[in-house]
Amino acid sequence: MxxxxxxxxxxxxxxxxRLGRAYVTRSIFVHxxxxxxxxxxxxxxxxxxxxxxxxxxxxxxxxxxxVAIAKRPEALFPYTRYQFMLQLIISIFVATQxxxxxxxEIRFHTVPLYFSRPVVHLDLVLAKLAAFTTALFALTAIPIxxxxxxxxxxxVPDSGTQLxxxxxxxxxxxxxxxxxGAIGLLVAAFTPRRGFGVAAVIAVLLVSSxxxxxxxxxxxHAGHWTxxxxxxxxxxxxxxxxxxxxLLGGKLPDIAVPGVxxxxxxxxxxxxxxxxxxxxxxxxxxxxxxx
Amino acid sequence: xxxxxxxxTFRSMLGRRRALLLFVLPGVLLILSLVLRLTDTNDxxxxxxxxxxxxxxxxxxxxxxxxxxxxxxPEIDDGQIMYILTKPIPRxxxxxxxxxxxxxxxxxxxxxxxxxxxxxxGAPAGLTPAFAVxxxxxxxxxxxxxxxxxxxxxxxxxxxxxxxLVWEGLFGNFAPGAKKASILQWALSVTDSLTDASTVxxxxxxxxxxxxxxxxxxxxxxxxxxxxxxxxxASAE
Numbered sequence: 001m002x003x004x005x006x007x008x009x010x011x012x013x014x015x016x017x018r019l020g021r022a023y024v025t026r027s028i029f030v031h032x033x034x035x036x037x038x039x040x041x042x043x044x045x046x047x048x049x050x051x052x053x054x055x056x057x058x059x060x061x062x063x064x065x066x067v068a069i070a071k072r073p074e075a076l077f078p079y080t081r082y083q084f085m086l087q088l089i090i091s092i093f094v095a096t097q098x099x100x101x102x103x104x105e106i107r108f109h110t111v112p113l114y115f116s117r118p119v120v121h122l123d124l125v126l127a128k129l130a131a132f133t134t135a136l137f138a139l140t141a142i143p144i145x146x147x148x149x150x151x152x153x154x155x156v157p158d159s160g161t162q163l164x165x166x167x168x169x170x171x172x173x174x175x176x177x178x179x180x181g182a183i184g185l186l187v188a189a190f191t192p193r194r195g196f197g198v199a200a201v202i203a204v205l206l207v208s209s210x211x212x213x214x215x216x217x218x219x220x221h222a223g224h225w226t227x228x229x230x231x232x233x234x235x236x237x238x239x240x241x242x243x244x245x246x247l248l249g250g251k252l253p254d255i256a257v258p259g260v261x262x263x264x265x266x267x268x269x270x271x272x273x274x275x276x277x278x279x280x281x282x283x284x285x286x287x288x289x290x291x
Numbered sequence: 292x293x294x295x296x297x298x299x300t301f302r303s304m305l306g307r308r309r310a311l312l313l314f315v316l317p318g319v320l321l322i323l324s325l326v327l328r329l330t331d332t333n334d335x336x337x338x339x340x341x342x343x344x345x346x347x348x349x350x351x352x353x354x355x356x357x358x359x360x361x362x363x364x365p366e367i368d369d370g371q372i373m374y375i376l377t378k379p380i381p382r383x384x385x386x387x388x389x390x391x392x393x394x395x396x397x398x399x400x401x402x403x404x405x406x407x408x409x410x411x412x413g414a415p416a417g418l419t420p421a422f423a424v425x426x427x428x429x430x431x432x433x434x435x436x437x438x439x440x441x442x443x444x445x446x447x448x449x450x451x452x453x454x455x456l457v458w459e460g461l462f463g464n465f466a467p468g469a470k471k472a473s474i475l476q477w478a479l480s481v482t483d484s485l486t487d488a489s490t491v492x493x494x495x496x497x498x499x500x501x502x503x504x505x506x507x508x509x510x511x512x513x514x515x516x517x518x519x520x521x522x523x524x525a526s527a528e
Contacts (some may be wrong), residue, residue, distance in 0.1 A: 048449050055457075088456050096449045191312070195364045198448040199357040200312050206456070207319060210349040218327070218337050 024119040025127050032131035036097050045100070052093045053139055056086055060143040064150030073156040079144045079169025080244035083176055086143075087237045090180065091205040093139055098184030099197030101132050102281075107192040111288040121289060125281045129181055129274075136177035144169045168248035176240040179270050180205075182277035183236060189284045208235040229257045233269050242266040293380055293388050300362050300392045312357060313396065316350045317404030324408040338414040339490035342422040346405040347478060351397070351426050352433060352455035358396040359437025360447045362389045367522070368445060376522070383516045390438050390512060397430035421485035428504060429478025435508045436474070439515040442522070470494045477504050 031040075037053075038045035060082070066075050083090060105111045114124055148166040156162060184201050191197040212235040219228040232238035246263025257266060305313070323341060327333045333341075366372040375385055405426045409419025433455075440447040455475075462469035463476070470476055471494055480493035480500035493500070 044445060048446055088461055092449065092452050092456065095452065096446075193365060194368050195360055195448050196312065196357070198452075199353065199361070202452055202456075203312065203316060203353050203357075206349055206353065207316060210345055211319060211323065214340055214345050215323070217340060218332055221337065222332055 018118075021118045021120070021123065024117050025123045028114070028119070028124060028127040029131050032101050032128050033134055035100055036132060036135035038100075048096050049093065052089055052096070053142075055089050056093075056139055056143050057146060059086065060146045060150070063147065064154065067150065067156065068154045073151075073154070076151055076156055077147060079147060079165050080172045080241070080248060082144050082147065082169070083140050083173060084237050084241050087209070090136070090140060090176075091202060091209075094136065094180050094184040094205065095198045095202035097135065098132065098181075098188040098201050099191070099194075101128055102185040102188035103192045103194075103197045106189060106284075106288045107194070109288075111285060112290070115289045121282055121286045122278075124285055125278055129178075129185060129278065129281070132181040132185055133174075133177045136181055137174055140173040140177060141170055144173065164249065168244065171248055172240055172244035175243060175267075175270055176236065178274050179236050179240060182274045186277040186280055189281055205236065209237060211235075212238065226258055229262065232257060233266055236273075239266050239269055243270065292391060293384050296375060296380070296385060296388045297392055300389060303365070304358065304361055304392070304396060313354065313400045316354055317400050320346055320350055320404050320408050321411065324411040328411050328413065333412050333414075335415055335418075335488060335490055338409075338412050338418055339488060341412065342405065342409060342414065342418060343479070343491065346401070346408060346422060347426055347429065347482070348460075348475065350404070351401045351429055351478075352459070352475070354401045355393075355397050355430055355433030356437055356448065356451045356455060358393040358400075359434045360441040360451060362393045362396075362441070363438055364441040364445075364447050367442065372522070376519075382519045386438065386442070386512060386516045386519055390435055390515075393434040393438055394431055397434050398427060401430055402427040416488035417486045418488055418491075421482045421488075421491075424485055425478045425482030428481050429474055432474045432477070432504050432508050432511075435511040435515075439511040439518070442515045442518045467494065474504070474507065476500070 034040050037049045038047075060077070063075065063077050067073055077085070105114075115121070144166065148162065148169075151162055152159065183204065187201045187204050188197040191200040212231055216228045216231050219225075219231065229242075232242055242257045243263055243266045246257065246260055247267065257263065304310070320341075323345065327337060327341065363372070366375075376382075402423055406419060406423040409422060412419075414422075436454075437447070437451050440451055444450055458469060459473040459475045463473055464470075476494045477500035479491065480495045480497055481504075483491045483493040484497045495503075
């Protein structure tokens with residue numbers, strides 16, 4: 001006997017194709033990527049990401065102008081060092097936009113709505129991380145692309161080396177975006193209150209970098225150069241810088257981990273950060289998905 | 292001052308996990324000082340570097356930003372401020388109460404830890420009280436500016452970060468003009484005048500710094516009051 005007949009009041013059933021898990025995951029990715037730049041949201045939400053992206057471009061454009069007008073090709077910024085030079089701006093971008101992606105659904109208790117669809121917890125976390133990584137990659141890769149194109153146009157010598165360094169710079173941008181995206185989303189997911197997420201993310205990024213630079217200065221003062229290099233692994237920017245210098249042929253930073261082994265160690269730390277963040281975010285969204 | 296508003300604000304700032312963020316920053320400072328003291332690697336340069344770059348340059352602006360925008364921003368965002376504004380309490384009392392709470396928080400979580408860090412380090416040449424006073428004075432000015440920002444803009448935290456990090460930190464390094472218009476430098480000037488250590492330099496004279504600090508503090512508080520008089524509460528995003 002069919003129990004459901006009493007509720008079947010004659011509406012037509014949907015018998016078409018159902019868009020499955022992959023489609024939902026892709027939609028979450030696109031939605032979060034747009035949200036990271038405030039697209040599809042009021043103008044108020046667009047101001048900050050685009051202002052910051054504009055500030056990121058300024059030094060590159062200015063540098064190209066210097067190279068072109070003063071005819072000084074050696075003044076071109078090294079590609080892998082660009083993100084290190086502008087780390088404050090990138091940090092602020094991460095801090096303002098990470099809560100947009102990771103805090104809002106938790107704050108308004110709307111995470112369970114996602115899981116009423118054919119999407120599993122890991123899909124949501126990975127889609128969010130991929131979206132934020134893409135947004136950060138756009139923020140960091142566009143300026144160095146401008147640098148590279150500007151270098152081509154002004155005919156900076158050694159175009160082959162330039163291309164190699166440019167590709168290395170792109171890889172470094174990707175790595176930095178992954179690491180920063182993981183850290184940002186992780187911190188933001190645990191501070192759902194508005195304003196606090198921003199402050200928490202910037203506190204983690206800024207305090208780690210100031211702390212490490214102060215301690216590095218002190219260890220160098222005491223003559224422990226190797227230790228000082230290893231300490232750089234404790235903050236995202238010099239961590240990625242170490243990988244860029246040791247493995248991707250980037251420009252020498254002020255201080256770096258010793259040897260190619262140090263570079264692989266730095267890469268390992270990056271992998272641990274990203275994997276750890278995914279695991280913790282997974283359990284966080286799983287918990288927020290109940291209710 | 293209105294004790295009920297103050298109590299509610301304290302509870303919202305220190306409730307549950309939020310206080311953790313306020314404890315972590317000074318905690319890192321104290322641990323760093325302790326490690327330096329225990330390994331006996333500190334001298335005048337190191338002490339100045341820790342107190343100036345870390346306590347005054349990083350912990351103070353961040354804490355003042357969290358406290359200053361945190362006491363009023365979230366309430367305006369979610370509309371709860373209406374429950375206060377619809378009571379017969381003058382707006383300047385509301386602003387002053389919020390400001391006092393922010394200043395108390397900055398004192399507790401930035402100025403006192405700076406004093407403790409200095410004592411742990413055993414900093415010579417009167418560096419400890421000088422930096423504690425500098426952090427306190429800077430904290431009052433920062434808190435009033437950030438409370439005003441919190442009333443005026445929904446992007447208060449980001450604008451505050453851009454000011455504290457980009458304007459004071461980045462531009463201050465290579466544009467001397469930007470360095471003069473910075474609360475951090477004014478606070479440093481107060482510190483400079485209180486210590487005879489040769490490692491502390493400020494870009495601004497003491498008189499100018501004091502005058503500017505007072506003007507900025509009073510101006511920001513007045514601005515916050517005026518803006519709170521005609522506050523429009525937008526819907527949540």
